[in-house]
Amino acid sequence: MKILVTGGAGFIGSNFVHYIYRERPDWQITVLDALTYAGNKANLEGLDPQRVALVIGDICDEQLVDQLFADTDAVVHFAAESHNDNSLTNPRPFLDTNIIGTYTLLEAARKHNKRLHHISTDEVYGDLELDDPNKFNENTTYNPSSPYSSTKAGSDLLVRAWVRSFGVQATISNCSNNYGPYQHVEKFIPRQITEVLEGRKPKLYGSGENVRDWIHTEDHSSAVLTILEKGKIGETYMIGAEGEKNNKEVVEMILELMGKDKSDYEHVNDRPGHDLRYAIDATKIKSELGWQPKYTDFRSGLADTIKWYQDNEAWWKPQKAETEAKYQEIGR
Numbered sequence: 196m197k198i199l200v201t202g203g204a205g206f207i208g209s210n211f212v213h214y215i216y217r218e219r220p221d222w223q224i225t226v227l228d229a230l231t232y233a234g235n236k237a238n239l240e241g242l243d244p245q246r247v248a249l250v251i252g253d254i255c256d257e258q259l260v261d262q263l264f265a266d267t268d269a270v271v272h273f274a275a276e277s278h279n280d281n282s283l284t285n286p287r288p289f290l291d292t293n294i295i296g297t298y299t300l301l302e303a304a305r306k307h308n309k310r311l312h313h314i315s316t317d318e319v320y321g322d323l324e325l326d327d328p329n330k331f332n333e334n335t336t337y338n339p340s341s342p343y344s345s346t347k348a349g350s351d352l353l354v355r356a357w358v359r360s361f362g363v364q365a366t367i368s369n370c371s372n373n374y375g376p377y378q379h380v381e382k383f384i385p386r387q388i389t390e391v392l393e394g395r396k397p398k399l400y401g402s403g404e405n406v407r408d409w410i411h412t413e414d415h416s417s418a419v420l421t422i423l424e425k426g427k428i429g430e431t432y433m434i435g436a437e438g439e440k441n442n443k444e445v446v447e448m449i450l451e452l453m454g455k456d457k458s459d460y461e462h463v464n465d466r467p468g469h470d471l472r473y474a475i476d477a478t479k480i481k482s483e484l485g486w487q488p489k490y491t492d493f494r495s496g497l498a499d500t501i502k503w504y505q506d507n508e509a510w511w512k513p514q515k516a517e518t519e520a521k522y523q524e525i526g527r
Contacts, residue, residue: 435475
């Protein structure tokens with residue numbers, strides 16, 4: 196099998212590359228990544244270059260995408276602009292990558308009749324009330340609330356349209372919030388971990404009541420591989436591990452695991468339009484495809500993640516000062 200992974204030098208994409216490198220030793224992997232601030236060659240270190248090739252380029256580059264699709268069997272599309280705060284500051288890159296980039300891939304999949312799996316997010320569904328007994332499922336109405344989530348919703352709809360109108364062999368997955376190694380320090384969990392490591396207090400948006408449904412990136416990777424190999428063309432699958440925690444709980448757990456007083460954090464300005472709660476109903480992928488998450492103990496997974504950042508300062512340190520300077524500019 197030859198597989199093309201877009202955004203494969205980013206956080207979730209590189210974890211997927213490492214996962215299939217281990218789980219499918221006879222596969223050849225090509226990574227297409229523009230190596231923006233969120234992509235990092237170091238995320239692919241230790242992988243045999245005979246099996247994993249990195250192509251530096253943009254998913255909006257029609258000629259390059261066409262060449263890569265012609266020489267692959269399947270494509271997993273992780274590449275995206277994905278940070279809400281950045282989308283509130285400058286929405287344009289989100290339109291370019293998430294909409295035009297996905298369109299470019301779909302047209303190549305259509306031309307070459309190649310299998311495509313599109314990675315999306317639970318944020319396309321908007322949010323839930325804290326006491327809502329329901330969770331997001333494959334039939335939940337889209338209700339995005341930020342430039343980021345709206346462009347991801349648009350990309351999902353493009354995939355559905357290309358499947359129906361042109362017979363493209365595509366599937367979609369909408370996943371809850373990921374955590375684990377190789378995540379940029381602008382994101383919530385690594386930001387708090389690295390703040391503690393640098394001797395500062397973690398930062399909590401608003402009251403910290405906002406709930407996210409956390410999943411270890413290893414479980415996301417195993418789910419994507421399951422869909423790629425067993426999923427039904429045209430179908431959408433929700434990926435989640437029943438890991439609901441509010442932001443205050445997560446910050447306090449990080450502090451506790453790092454030997455600090457769990458109240459030793461500071462409140463910062465809340466994000467505009469901050470979604471209140473996400474929650475995933477993963478019944479379909481479990482019942483139809485037989486997938487099950489393995490990392491169901493969030494505390495243990497978080498401890499492993501903290502250790503990774505403790506052991507890999509050289510990886511995250513170059514990102515840190517610039518990231519915090521940007522947050523300081525917007526008061527968060």
